[in-house]
Amino acid sequence: MPVTDANDGRPLAGVTVIDITQVVAGPFATMNLGDLGAEVIKIEAVGRGDRSRSITPNPEYFDTINRNKRSIEVNLKSEAGQEIVRKLTAEADVFVESAKPGRMEAFNLSYEELREVNPELIYCSISGFGRDSPYEELPAWDMLVQAMSGIMSITGEEGGQPLWSGLPSGDLITAMYTNQSVIAALYARERGVIDSEWIEVPMLDAAISWLSARAGHTFGFDEPFPRLGTRHPTISPFGVYSCSDDNIVIAAGTDSLFEELCRVIDREDLLEDDRFETGTDRAENYAALDAEIEAVLENDTADAWIDRLQAERVPAGPINDTKTVWEDEHVQRRELHQVMERPGREDADVIDHPIHFTSLVTELARAPEELGESTADLLARLGYDDAEIDELREDGVVG
Amino acid sequence: MPVTDANDGRPLAGVTVIDITQVVAGPFATMNLGDLGAEVIKIEAVGRGDRSRSITPNPEYFDTINRNKRSIEVNLKSEAGQEIVRKLTAEADVFVESAKPGRMEAFNLSYEELREVNPELIYCSISGFGRDSPYEELPAWDMLVQAMSGIMSITGEEGGQPLWSGLPSGDLITAMYTNQSVIAALYARERGVIDSEWIEVPMLDAAISWLSARAGHTFGFDEPFPRLGTRHPTISPFGVYSCSDDNIVIAAGTDSLFEELCRVIDREDLLEDDRFETGTDRAENYAALDAEIEAVLENDTADAWIDRLQAERVPAGPINDTKTVWEDEHVQRRELHQVMERPGREDADVIDHPIHFTSLVTELARAPEELGESTADLLARLGYDDAEIDELREDGVVG
Numbered sequence: 057m058p059v060t061d062a063n064d065g066r067p068l069a070g071v072t073v074i075d076i077t078q079v080v081a082g083p084f085a086t087m088n089l090g091d092l093g094a095e096v097i098k099i100e101a102v103g104r105g106d107r108s109r110s111i112t113p114n115p116e117y118f119d120t121i122n123r124n125k126r127s128i129e130v131n132l133k134s135e136a137g138q139e140i141v142r143k144l145t146a147e148a149d150v151f152v153e154s155a156k157p158g159r160m161e162a163f164n165l166s167y168e169e170l171r172e173v174n175p176e177l178i179y180c181s182i183s184g185f186g187r188d189s190p191y192e193e194l195p196a197w198d199m200l201v202q203a204m205s206g207i208m209s210i211t212g213e214e215g216g217q218p219l220w221s222g223l224p225s226g227d228l229i230t231a232m233y234t235n236q237s238v239i240a241a242l243y244a245r246e247r248g249v250i251d252s253e254w255i256e257v258p259m260l261d262a263a264i265s266w267l268s269a270r271a272g273h274t275f276g277f278d279e280p281f282p283r284l285g286t287r288h289p290t291i292s293p294f295g296v297y298s299c300s301d302d303n304i305v306i307a308a309g310t311d312s313l314f315e316e317l318c319r320v321i322d323r324e325d326l327l328e329d330d331r332f333e334t335g336t337d338r339a340e341n342y343a344a345l346d347a348e349i350e351a352v353l354e355n356d357t358a359d360a361w362i363d364r365l366q367a368e369r370v371p372a373g374p375i376n377d378t379k380t381v382w383e384d385e386h387v388q389r390r391e392l393h394q395v396m397e398r399p400g401r402e403d404a405d406v407i408d409h410p411i412h413f414t415s416l417v418t419e420l421a422r423a424p425e426e427l428g429e430s431t432a433d434l435l436a437r438l439g440y441d442d443a444e445i446d447e448l449r450e451d452g453v454v455g
Numbered sequence: 456m457p458v459t460d461a462n463d464g465r466p467l468a469g470v471t472v473i474d475i476t477q478v479v480a481g482p483f484a485t486m487n488l489g490d491l492g493a494e495v496i497k498i499e500a501v502g503r504g505d506r507s508r509s510i511t512p513n514p515e516y517f518d519t520i521n522r523n524k525r526s527i528e529v530n531l532k533s534e535a536g537q538e539i540v541r542k543l544t545a546e547a548d549v550f551v552e553s554a555k556p557g558r559m560e561a562f563n564l565s566y567e568e569l570r571e572v573n574p575e576l577i578y579c580s581i582s583g584f585g586r587d588s589p590y591e592e593l594p595a596w597d598m599l600v601q602a603m604s605g606i607m608s609i610t611g612e613e614g615g616q617p618l619w620s621g622l623p624s625g626d627l628i629t630a631m632y633t634n635q636s637v638i639a640a641l642y643a644r645e646r647g648v649i650d651s652e653w654i655e656v657p658m659l660d661a662a663i664s665w666l667s668a669r670a671g672h673t674f675g676f677d678e679p680f681p682r683l684g685t686r687h688p689t690i691s692p693f694g695v696y697s698c699s700d701d702n703i704v705i706a707a708g709t710d711s712l713f714e715e716l717c718r719v720i721d722r723e724d725l726l727e728d729d730r731f732e733t734g735t736d737r738a739e740n741y742a743a744l745d746a747e748i749e750a751v752l753e754n755d756t757a758d759a760w761i762d763r764l765q766a767e768r769v770p771a772g773p774i775n776d777t778k779t780v781w782e783d784e785h786v787q788r789r790e791l792h793q794v795m796e797r798p799g800r801e802d803a804d805v806i807d808h809p810i811h812f813t814s815l816v817t818e819l820a821r822a823p824e825e826l827g828e829s830t831a832d833l834l835a836r837l838g839y840d841d842a843e844i845d846e847l848r849e850d851g852v853v854g
Contacts, residue, residue, distance in 0.1 A: 066648075067648065116672070119674075167813075185785060190788070191765065194768055194772075195712070199685065204780075206776055209621075209775060209777065210776075211620045211621045211622075217702070218685075218695065219611065219618065221609075222669065222682065223606060223665055228665055229631075232628075232631035232635065235635045236634045240467065240491050240815075241466060246645050247645060249465075249468065254813040254814075255810060255813070258789075260786075261809035264791055265806050265808070269510075270621065270622065271519055271777050272515040272804075273515070276513070276515030278778070280778045280779070286619040290510065305602040307596035307599050313594070371594045372599070376602070376603055377605055377680070378605045378608065378670050378679050378680040379677070379679045381603075381604065381663060384603065390657075390660060392660060405670075405674035410660035411654060412654070412656075414566075415652050416640060
């Protein structure tokens with residue numbers, strides 16, 4: 057819900073973020089900062105804007121990651137444009153950029169330069185590999201990061217090729233670390249631990265940190281974590297199972313869940329079967345166990361089995377796609393699919409912020425804007441008058 | 456690097472976190488809070504501990520997500536055990552739990568009860584679906600969340616089954632939202648916006664928020680986002696390509712990157728080919744384009760092609776696995792694989808915190824502990840003397 061006062065429960069109320077990022081990683085990060093109450097000012101290239109504005113479907117692709125931001129078109133190659141960014145930054149708290157290392161220096165918008173106009177600035181640089189990397193000059197693409205980090209190697213069918221996960225995980229992991237780091241820096245600044253800060257978020261390093269327990273497999277067994285489709289190397293029953301009309305997933309990886317599963321499918325004889333006695337036995341004989349389970353599941357529909365299994369608290373559910381997920385009972389009750397109205401334009405479809413606070417609030421305050429929708433407003437706030445704004449437009453400094 | 460003083464550059468220096476979570480989501484979250492300088496006190500079940508202590512390989516699985524924590528064994532079913540947790544929480548800032556909704560109430564450790572001993576507490580509840588969900592009683596497993604959220608539906612071979620991504624993404628997304636929310640609440644508390652807070656992080660909702668632009672596809676085209684292996688629906692060349700000895704990935708999704716790629720593989724004739732003129736043409740005729748490219752790549756090794764492509768800044772790279780990733784030049788230079796020494800035990804292999812601060816610091820201060828390693832220390836800090844501690848142990852209240 058929109059809120060208006062400064063000390064109103066929004067965790068980042070009063071925080072202003074200057075956002076010179078595009079595509080997914082940076083925009084998803086700053087959208088979250090906006091959800092938490094920050095004012096986000098999105099600097100976009102004159103006449104072109106964020107590259108994701110031209111990715112199809114348009115504007116839906118852009119809209120899902122750019123609510124709660126004000127769009128201003130500025131030509132960063134012009135001195136007058138750089139001056140506008142400096143003025144905006146002077147009154148801001150956070151500056152996030154995702155240009156290639158060195159690019160912001162070329163625009164006279166480096167950390168060192170902006171700290172001169174704002175000695176309390178939290179400056180955050182997102183890039184594929186960071187400075188001082190052998191890949192510093194390499195453009196970072198999410199799929200490249202998934203490949204180099206090892207994430208692709210553990211995704212895919214057993215015996216098949218490594219697969220890109222359908223989500224741009226490299227970008228999104230980076231976004232989440234960006235926010236964790238920026239908010240931590242704001243907290244440290246508030247407590248006087250720092251005056252100012254420069255944070256560097258390298259996508260590859262962020263993605264590698266997520267290997268976590270998968271890397272543990274390698275540290276312990278000195279072998280790569282295997283690619284097994286939806287099978288789990290040490291847990292069974294676990295994975296995708298066919299019913300009469302559709303697939304479902306089941307994850308019954310403890311003794312008690314296995315017992316409950318066997319009761320629900322009326323196969324308590326499996327509990328007496330030597331092949332399935334312990335968790336280790338079941339993981340070893342997973343193929344035989346899966347065959348026994350599917351032989352029963354094939355006698356009824358996916359919905360019927362899900363109802364019966366969930367009623368006994370066996371972790372089982374449907375494999376939703378990006379269309380059916382919005383019809384899910386939980387998703388409907390939570391109203392996760394939200395529509396934001398935009399005067400004079402079609403409504404924007406967005407996904408609500410997923411976290412529930414009790415005293416604090418998150419907000420969907422501002423629908424995704426058109427390119428440069430707030431240019432005049434923001435320039436006026438900086439003290440430019442109408443004649444000056446017109447001149448800046450004519451000179452191609454703003455759009 | 457270990458640091459010792461309070462106001463020493465650690466963003467969360469002086470913050471104490473009580474952690475009653477297990478397996479991946481909660482522990483990965485609190486590990487990050489520890490990296491940022493918080494003291495994390497991990498409450499574990501007497502004699503059993505975090506379930507991930509028994510997941511193979513042991514202790515490597517556990518070690519990768521449990522550094523920077525002190526382990527204390529407490530029986531939460533005993534009143535004396537609950538009293539110990541209350542005393543620890545009275546002096547803490549943050550309390551994170553991942554029990555099923557209602558479970559903490561049964562232990563007399565609900566938000567309402569703990570706020571009485573600590574009116575400034577930030578209390579965070581991680582669960583599969585949160586309260587008031589039709590699935591409230593359903594145990595949350597990462598794979599179930601990936602299935603129900605739609606993530607699985609977009610992962611997998613074209614025409615093949617939906618696949619679990621090898622990473623426990625549902626758990627890890629939840630962990631990142633936990634930290635973003637907890638640190639934002641600490642910031643809000645520091646500024647006097649709130650006294651105290653109860654945060655609820657539902658895994659399913661968190662995972663669905665990551666659909667972002669993939670959901671945009673559905674909002675715009677009214678169809679599910681397709682499952683395409685490593686192919687991108689609107690970008691080509693993009694994906695896995697065979698060289699003479701191994702596969703590589705290439706993502707050359709702009710005109711200029713395509714031009715550079717053609718130059719590197721000495722096929723500038725492709726730039727004159729009508730089928731490949733625009734990005735849309737290339738996406739449409741991706742199969743023909745991929746065949747042309749692979750015909751050249753098959754004449755040399757993966758390493759040779761990666762060197763040539765990267766030298767011209769074409770996004771291309773190897774598909775590392777969880778073993779080869781540590782040999783990567785960038786990963787070696789950053790020393791992302793760290794070894795933490797533990798007196799009397801084998802060293803712990805961990806992955807370094809991925810974010811670089813300039814004034815602030817992160818730390819690998821405390822190697823993953825054995826179950827109950829800090830029980831006596833922490834009880835002594837609360838004022839229990841040796842005789843009392845012995846009695847608590849005899850009574851099975853602590854371990």
